[in-house]
Amino acid sequence: MLLQEKMRQAKLAPAERSVIDYLLLYPDAVKQVTIKQLADKTYVHPSTFIRVAKKLGFDGWLDLKSAYLEELDYINSHFGDIDANLPFSSNDSIMTIAQKLAKLEQTTIEDSLSLIHHNSLEHAKKLLHEANTIKIFGSNVNTLISRDFILKMRRLKKNVTISNIDGEQAYESVNTDEKTCVILISYTGENAMILKVAEILQTTGAKMIGITSIGDNKLTEAVDCVLNITTRERLYSKIANFTINTSICYLLDVLYAVVFAENYHHNLDQLIKIGTRFDTRPTTSAIIAEPKSSCS
Known part of the structure; x- marks a missing residue:
């Protein structure tokens, strides 16, 4: 469960709920203001933020803030111009589909x-x-x-x-x-x-x-x-x-x-040694072919 969902579903007192509602509505504000400034904006005591953090499983407000900003950064990064669920449409040509899937895989690896x-x-x-x-x-x-x-x-x-x-x-x-x-x-x-x-x-x-x-x-x-x-x-x-x-x-x-x-060099030498002995696949491509020194 994402932290945002956990925040929405948590059972909180009215003052604590007002804190969560503000954080979800104005996520960017968390980066720029102190806990006192946030307390003033939500009309609660600063200790309310600490109670909210502990109810959500964090040691304190700074831990909750860090986790929340990290999640927001992840959600808002990558995948800005492609939908992971519907990466292509019914009207796309076959080459457009190929291009979009390439973009999807590249974005997925960057995201991972x-x-x-x-x-x-x-x-x-x-x-x-x-x-x-x-x-x-x-x-x-x-x-x-x-x-x-x-x-x-x-x-x-x-x-x-x-x-x-x-x-x-x-x-x-x-x-x-x-x-x-x-x-x-x-x-x-x-x-x-x-x-x-x-x-x-x-x-x-x-x-x-x-x-x-x-x-x-x-x-x-x-x-x-x-x-x-x-x-x-x-x-x-x-x-x-x-x-x-x-x-x-x-x-x-x-x-x-x-x-x-x-064990980089040992493992590489071992793979080459075994391949030299047992991999007898023929090829006419100079790109694929092993150097003669590896096959001797």
């Missing part, structure tokens, strides 16, 4: 990058690098998206599996330990199966990375580390999961890349 925080990515890299086993849990297309990540990680000699058989997720969850890192993928962060897996994993000592939407949700609260998916699409009134799928692919590629970089 803006959601990555250094400390979270560093934490995720550490969990994956130190794990003896990596397991992925997702539903529907998320399990398909993950297969390329699994293939690449296995080439680095990482033991990565995915649980995609309905009814087996609980058994897979129980069979983990503190040397297992689990990646849980859910756009809403409220998927019942994923949350049940997270509940079981909390008892086994396994480490958890959550890939989910921005804002508060149950998955975010359950995992050790969160990476956020571009959060622009509605649940079903859309053409397809274009931005969700692109964002998940990008985040998984980033995770693979940062793990690869931990």
Whole structure:
């Protein structure tokens, strides 16, 4: 749930509600004025802002202000000239559709990058690098998206599996330990199966990375580390999961890349060595062909 929605739904006293109404109506004012000036504008005592912040789960007004401005900045950035749900219209030509989808994917990656925080990515890299086993849990297309990540990680000699058989997720969850890192993928962060897996994993000592939407949700609260998916699409009134799928692919590629970089030269040499020995695909393209020094 976005902070703005949480603010709208919170049960507050009349004076506290007036504060929220003002913040939602005049979001830009938050950047420019002090808490005393805001209190004067809303005809409440400054302490009201602190009470509101605590009721919304923050330590104080400055934490609420920072989170609110960060959310506003995210919502107002990128995607200004393209609709994630309906990126093209019925009147568009095929080349216009191709151009708009290219723009959509470029914007999605920029948007996803803006959601990555250094400390979270560093934490995720550490969990994956130190794990003896990596397991992925997702539903529907998320399990398909993950297969390329699994293939690449296995080439680095990482033991990565995915649980995609309905009814087996609980058994897979129980069979983990503190040397297992689990990646849980859910756009809403409220998927019942994923949350049940997270509940079981909390008892086994396994480490958890959550890939989910921005804002508060149950998955975010359950995992050790969160990476956020571009959060622009509605649940079903859309053409397809274009931005969700692109964002998940990008985040998984980033995770693979940062793990690869931990032993960059060793991993690269290993991939080239194996490719030289077993990749015998013919090509007539000079661009694709390997240099002779790599094939000798």
